[in-house]
Amino acid sequence: MENSGTTGEQIRLQQMLCFALYGAAHAFSRAYKPRLEPLGLTYPQYLVMVSLWEKDGQPVKALGAALGLDSGTLSPLLKRLEQAGLLARTRAKADERQVHITLTEKGRQLQSEAAGITPLMLSATGCGLEEVADLRDRLQDLKDNLVRAGDASAAEHG
Amino acid sequence: MENSGTTGEQIRLQQMLCFALYGAAHAFSRAYKPRLEPLGLTYPQYLVMVSLWEKDGQPVKALGAALGLDSGTLSPLLKRLEQAGLLARTRAKADERQVHITLTEKGRQLQSEAAGITPLMLSATGCGLEEVADLRDRLQDLKDNLVRAGDASAAEHG
DNA sequence: TGCAATTCAATTGCGCGCAATATAATTAGA
DNA sequence: TCTAATTATATTGCGCGCAATTGAATTGCA
Incomplete structure (x- = not known):
């Protein structure tokens, strides 16, 4: 969690x-x-x-x-x-x-x-430029993971 | 930016x-x-x-x-x-x-x-627990910075 | 004490954000 | 070809999120 x-x-x-x-x-x-x-x-x-x-x-x-x-x-x-x-x-x-x-x-x-x-x-x-870029990339990955998890559980339940 | x-x-x-x-x-x-x-x-x-x-x-x-x-x-x-x-x-x-x-x-x-x-x-x-905690802390800092910047510019302009 | 300023919550109005539905155009298939 | 399914956009309804306003209670200060 x-x-x-x-x-x-x-x-x-x-x-x-x-x-x-x-x-x-x-x-x-x-x-x-x-x-x-x-x-x-x-x-x-x-x-x-x-x-x-x-x-x-x-x-x-x-x-x-x-x-x-x-x-x-x-x-x-x-x-x-x-x-x-x-x-x-x-x-x-x-x-x-x-x-x-x-x-x-x-x-x-x-x-x-x-x-x-x-x-x-x-x-x-x-923030500095690298810090911003790093945070941005982490958030994009997080978003992708959340979307994928949603797709997967949607697929399970029809 | x-x-x-x-x-x-x-x-x-x-x-x-x-x-x-x-x-x-x-x-x-x-x-x-x-x-x-x-x-x-x-x-x-x-x-x-x-x-x-x-x-x-x-x-x-x-x-x-x-x-x-x-x-x-x-x-x-x-x-x-x-x-x-x-x-x-x-x-x-x-x-x-x-x-x-x-x-x-x-x-x-x-x-x-x-x-x-x-x-x-x-x-x-x-994400793992440490990764989540780290991201959370960075986001809290980011939010604080954004709020402070907003307060500061509000103070300038009355 | 009396009145103005402040504080707390609610209301109004507007713009998202999204599910559900509607409508029209296109595609696929019998 | 004729029709069913699909696709693209728009609309409706509802719940935030927030600025602005309202109304009532409290505080502060002369």
């Missing part, structure tokens, strides 16, 4: 990895907030924009796979970014089920406005 | 610590879900119960401080747990502004039903 104590011990919030993760994730979101507010973005919207700056023209499905989100989350979020004039949603001609997300000029320009955020956030972590 | 690349490089989602954290936190919540469903708890509700199992009779304020949540989140959540018969909310006689949260017998009994979850989650992480 995530409780690193002996079997039978009382679980303590402060001992739980999941709670440390929960708190750190929220802390990140709160730390980003005042930096993203001038850009008119929420933190999840910022992650979507980062994904689009990296690869423009993705269909919703691919964006969802990159971000780990489904259409129930992305559809309304993308609608808000479209309303804000940052992107366009266009039905693919080849397959009309797909909607491709394309940045507008305004959406592309936002990248340079956001460029200053990353160094500010790095300094807010109080 | 959290991007460990050279200055001026394109930010990539997969390089960002904040995104790894975001994904791992969601993965934890998803992994807990099938284990908590039989108990009728959501993941945040489970964290509240863990806090109450550890220390019963806390006022809402103290619970919020322990969990990093405010009354806007806790009030409705606690109301649901009360409806489920797991806890009671009682106005403190000494200070009628405070509401103390006390577990019911059913709420206390749920602890033993939940006892099996922790070892299952530990194995789902695919």
Whole structure:
């Protein structure tokens, strides 16, 4: 378990990895907030924009796979970014089920406005580059393990 | 910043610590879900119960401080747990502004039903005990740094 | 003592995050 | 070819998470 104590011990919030993760994730979101507010973005919207700056023209499905989100989350979020004039949603001609997300000029320009955020956030972590990279890699492995464990137990039970 | 690349490089989602954290936190919540469903708890509700199992009779304020949540989140959540018969909310006689949260017998009994979850989650992480403890401590430090940075910049700007 | 400032909890409003469902387009198979 | 299954996206409903506001109780200070 995530409780690193002996079997039978009382679980303590402060001992739980999941709670440390929960708190750190929220802390990140709160730390980003005042930096993203001038850009008119929420933190999840910022992650979507980062994904689009990296690869423009993705269909919703691919964006969802990159971000780990489904259409129930992305559809309304993308609608808000479209309303804000940052992107366009266009039905693919080849397959009309797909909607491709394309940045507008305004959406592309936002990248340079956001460029200053990353160094500010790095300094807010109080960590060095290798420390950040190491933590990131550990968290990616942890996530992969949790997902795999979920898949395995789902497979067992039908 | 959290991007460990050279200055001026394109930010990539997969390089960002904040995104790894975001994904791992969601993965934890998803992994807990099938284990908590039989108990009728959501993941945040489970964290509240863990806090109450550890220390019963806390006022809402103290619970919020322990969990990093405010009354806007806790009030409705606690109301649901009360409806489920797991806890009671009682106005403190000494200070009628405070509401103390006390577990019911059913709420206390749920602890033993939940006892099996922790070892299952530990194995789902695919990590050893020291690895889990180390990651937890790093995340707690990271959170503290992010909170401090936020406090500092808030103090600067009034 | 009396009144302003503070504190605690609840409420409102909005944006995720996700399960479940709906709808439309495409593919696969009899 | 005609239909059943699958796929992509959107919608609905509910529970967080948080800012802003409200209302009531308490504290502090003149």
